Amino acid sequence: MKARISRLGVMLTVVALLPLSLMAAAFAGPANPPKVGEKAPDVTWQTPSATSVTLSKLLATGPVALVVLRGFPGYQCPICTVQVGELLSKSEAFAATKTQLVLVYPGPAEGLKQRAEEFVRGKTLPTNITLVLDPDYAFTNQYGLRWNAPHETAFPSTFVIDKSGKVVFAKISRSHGGRAKAAEILDVLSR
Secondary structure, eight states: OHHHHHHHHHHHHHHHHHHHHHHHHHHHOSOOOOOTTSBOOOOEEEOTTOOEEEHHHHHTTSOEEEEEOOOOSSSOOHHHHHHHHHHHHTHHHHHHTTOEEEEEEEEOSTTHHHHHHHHHTTOOOOTTEEEEEEETTHHHHHTTOBOOSTTOOBOOEEEEEOTTSBEEEEEEOSSSSOOOOHHHHHHHHHO
């Protein structure tokens, strides 16, 4: 009899605390993007050709400029195309600073590889620029960059991460424009 009462007490306690724990989870909200001065969370991505790319491994050779694109919100973003074209045109300047550029292409997992390949078709990516996939927004959510609205994917963002893993530059656009330019990124890298 005592065992039944004890089990009943435990069940009642769990039932009473469950709404509190659900409320706490709801108020915790999404992750926040890393700020300047903070350590960048490590992440591993896959390229469209299924090669693993890990942030911490890239940082072992020098700084990383992490550029989050919009991916495929129903079309290939023309502003992303212009931004990547500008970054490609400055690839030698980035190489001179030993910087790796990682272009993150977010979207639903289904068809993401094909859309990413379509995005870079006709472009030659130098060895210091890598396109990676963000299927089902795993990275985008981890970094608090999900633009969860119709026909949107991620906030266009750029983070420069120094060799120690610390964010030294962060620019997050809450619109389609206002993105980091190559000159801004190179200026940070020259300091």
